Amino acid sequence: MREMKEMRVLHVNNIADVAGTLSRAQREIGMSSEVAAVKWRYSSAVDHPIPPDPPGLANMRLFFWILRNLHRYDLLHYHGRVGLTALYYKTRRIPAVLHFHGSELRDSNKVRFTSFARWAFVSTPDLIRHAHKVNVDPVEYLPNPVFLEGIYPVNIERRGEEVEGGRPPVVVHLPTDRRVKGTANLLEAVEILRSEGIDVDLRIVEGVEPEKALRRMREADIVVDWISPGFEIYGMVSIQAMAMGIPVVCHIDPALYPKRPPLEVVEPSAEGVAEGLKRLIRRAKGWG
Structure with missing residues (x-):
C-alpha cells in the first residue's frame, strides 16, 4: 500500500457532510481525497455530484460512476447502507472502510454485504451495540468531524x-x-x-x-x-x-x-x- 500522503481516497455518499469534512481534512495533510455522492437538493457540494433525478435511478448512476473510476483510488471509504454493489468492491480487492451513520444499523435486523470492508466505523457510540447485534465486528466509534472555520462563538x-x-x-x-x-x-x-x-x-x-x-x-x-x-x-x-x-x-x-x-x-x-x-x-x- 502507498504511503499515507500518496494515498488516493474515494468517499462514497456524504451523510451529514461527514465524508466532505473528512475528505477536506485528508487533503489538508497532503492526501488525494474526493467524494462521489448523489447531489440531493439540500446536501453539501461534493467533488463528483451525481444528478438526483429521477430518484429511482440516482444510486444506480452513482454505482456506474464508481465502476468507471474506482481503479483511480487506493482506498474506498463507503458511508451508509451498502447493497449488492459490495460484491463488486470485494472482487476488486480494494482496501475499504465501511462507515455507519444511523438508520442502516438501528432499523436493520441483519446488515448484509459488509465483508468487503477491512474496517468499520460508527458515527455515534450507541451504534456499536447495534453493529455487534448484526455481526459487524470489529467496529470503532469515530466522532463526527466539524471544521470550525466559519463557526465562531456568539455573544x-x-x-x-x-x-x-x-x-x-x-x-x-x-x-x-x-x-x-x-x-x-x-x-x-x-x-x-x-x-x-x-x-x-x-x-x-x-x-x-x-x-x-x-x-x-x-x-x-x-x-x-x-x-x-x-x-x-x-x-x-x-x-x-x-x-x-x-x-x-x-x-x-x-x-x-x-x-x-x-x-x-x-x-x-x-x-x-x-x-x-x-x-x-x-x-x-x-x-x-
Whole structure:
C-alpha cells in the first residue's frame, strides 16, 4: 500500500457532510481525497455530484460512476447502507472502510454485504451495540468531524442578559426528520411553557442548505437537538451549536459518554423538555 500522503481516497455518499469534512481534512495533510455522492437538493457540494433525478435511478448512476473510476483510488471509504454493489468492491480487492451513520444499523435486523470492508466505523457510540447485534465486528466509534472555520462563538453572555431582561428566548430546532428528532415533544413543551406565562420564540429550520441552517442556528439563544425516546445521543447540530457557545438541549444516555458533554440533558418527553428549557431560561444571566 502507498504511503499515507500518496494515498488516493474515494468517499462514497456524504451523510451529514461527514465524508466532505473528512475528505477536506485528508487533503489538508497532503492526501488525494474526493467524494462521489448523489447531489440531493439540500446536501453539501461534493467533488463528483451525481444528478438526483429521477430518484429511482440516482444510486444506480452513482454505482456506474464508481465502476468507471474506482481503479483511480487506493482506498474506498463507503458511508451508509451498502447493497449488492459490495460484491463488486470485494472482487476488486480494494482496501475499504465501511462507515455507519444511523438508520442502516438501528432499523436493520441483519446488515448484509459488509465483508468487503477491512474496517468499520460508527458515527455515534450507541451504534456499536447495534453493529455487534448484526455481526459487524470489529467496529470503532469515530466522532463526527466539524471544521470550525466559519463557526465562531456568539455573544451568549449578552443574549443571556437580554433574556433575563424579559426578551423571549429564541429556541432553534433543526430536524432532518421530525419523528427521529422528537420535534413533537418540543412543540408540546413550548405550549406548556406558554401556558405558564413563559414566552418562547420557537424557530424550526428544515429543508434548507447547510450554510443557511448554520446562519439560522447563530440566531439561537438555545438549540434543541435530539429529544426522542428512541435515541440517546447528540449529533452534528449539537456539536456545531456548542462550538458557537450556544446552550443545547438534548436527551442522551450518560453511559455512552464517560466525559459528559456540556449539554442540558432532559427526559425525552414534552414535560422533560419544558423543564430543561425552564432551567436554562432561569440561568440566562449566567450564560457564558
